[in-house]
Amino acid sequence: KNEVEQSPQNLTAQEGEFITINCSYSVGISALHWLQQHPGGGIVSLFMLSSGKKKHGRLIATINIQEKHSSLHITASHPRDSAVYICAVDGGATNKLIFGTGTLLAVQP
Amino acid sequence: NAGVTQTPKFRVLKTGQSMTLLCAQDMNHEYMYWYRQDPGMGLRLIHYSVGEGTTAKGEVPDGYNVSRLKKQNFLLGLESAAPSQTSVYFCASSPGQGAGNQPQHFGDGTRLSIL
Numbered sequence: 001k002n003e004v005e006q007s008p009q010n011l012t013a014q015e016g017e018f019i020t021i022n023c024s025y026s027v028g029i030s031a032l033h034w035l036q037q038h039p040g041g042g043i044v045s046l047f048m049l050s051s052g053k054k055k056h057g058r059l060i061a062t063i064n065i066q067e068k069h070s071s072l073h074i075t076a077s078h079p080r081d082s083a084v085y086i087c088a089v090d091g092g093a094t095n096k097l098i099f100g101t102g103t104l105l106a107v108q109p
Numbered sequence: 110n111a112g113v114t115q116t117p118k119f120r121v122l123k124t125g126q127s128m129t130l131l132c133a134q135d136m137n138h139e140y141m142y143w144y145r146q147d148p149g150m151g152l153r154l155i156h157y158s159v160g161e162g163t164t165a166k167g168e169v170p171d172g173y174n175v176s177r178l179k180k181q182n183f184l185l186g187l188e189s190a191a192p193s194q195t196s197v198y199f200c201a202s203s204p205g206q207g208a209g210n211q212p213q214h215f216g217d218g219t220r221l222s223i224l
Contacts, residue, residue, distance in 0.1 A: 004151065031210040043199060045212035086151070090210055094159055095140055095203045096167070097213065099151030 003027050006087050006100035013107050019074040021103045023087030026068065030092035034061050034072050037084040037102070046072075046085075077107045111135050115200050115216035122190045122223050130185040130219050132200030139205030141183040142167075142213065143175060145196040152199065158183055159205070190223045197221070 005024045013019050023032070034046040047054050047061040049070075054061050058077075063070040074081055084104050088097040116131045132141065139160050144152040154167030156175040164175045172194060174186045183202075187194060197220050201213040 002151075033212060035215075042217040043201075043215040045214070048210060048212050050210065088152075092210070094157065094165075094206070095211065095213065096142070096154060096157060097152075099153075101149065101151045 002100070003098050004087055004089055004100040006085075006103050008103060009101065010104045011106070013077050013105070015078060015107055015109050017077050017107075019077050019081075019105065019107075021072045021085050021087075021105070023070045023072070023100055024068060025070075025087075025089045025098075027089060027091065027098065029089040031090040032063055032070050033088040033090065033097065034070075035086040035088060037086060039083070043086070048090075074105075079107045079109050081105060082107050113200055113202055113214050113216040115198075115219050117219060118217065119220045120222070122187075122221065124190060124192060124223060126190050127186070127188050128190065128221075129187075130198055130200075130221075132183045132185070132202075132216060133181055134183075134202040134214070135181065136202065136204075136214065137180070138202035138214070139180075140203045141177065142201045142203075143173070143183065143185045144199045144201065145169065146199060146218075147196050155185065155198075192223045195221060195223045 031050045037043045058075045060073040084102040086102045087100040142157040143155040158177040161180040200216040203213045
C-alpha cells in the first residue's frame, strides 16, 4: 500500500463545476503539499498546510490531521485548471517529500 | 529571478553513454533534491543534499551519482545509462530546516531517453 493515496486518479468535469480531489496518507507528517503540473510542464506549489484550511482564489485546501486526510477543492472550474494535481507529504527532518501518483483533471468547456 | 534552472531540457542517449544533468538555483537554498517521474508513479527521490559538500541517497539511487560542490549547483550523473533510466528528471530546492516547513521550488524538468 502506498504511503500517499490520491483519488480519483482521473477526473473529467464541465466548466463551472465544483471539484474535489482527495489525499490520504499513512505516515506521520509535519506538512502536506498540493502541487500542480500542466501537461509537459513544470511543477508548482499550490499549498502547504499542517492544519485547518487555506484558500487562494478559487482553490481551497483542507487537512484533517487526526484522520490523515486532505482535500483540494476547485470552485467554478475552468478549462485552464486542467492539469495533474499532486499531493505530497513532508516527514520533516530534511523536507523530503513522499508523493502521491497524481490526479489528472480535465475541465471541458 | 530564474529560480531553479535545469540543463539540458531534452537529451537522447545510447545505452552505456554517460551524462550529467545540471541544476542551478539562485535563491540561496540549503536543500536540493533530484527526482524522477515515470508514468503511473509518483515522483521518486533519487538523491538529495542538505548543504554544500553533502549528499545522501533517496528512494531510488542506484545507477546515479550526485555532487554539490557549490551551494547553488546540484549535479546528477549517469555513469552508464540504461533504458530503465528513461524518465523525466526534476530538480527542486528548499530553504532548509532552519526556515521550518517550506514549499519546494521545482525546475522545468529534463526529458531523458535512453535507446
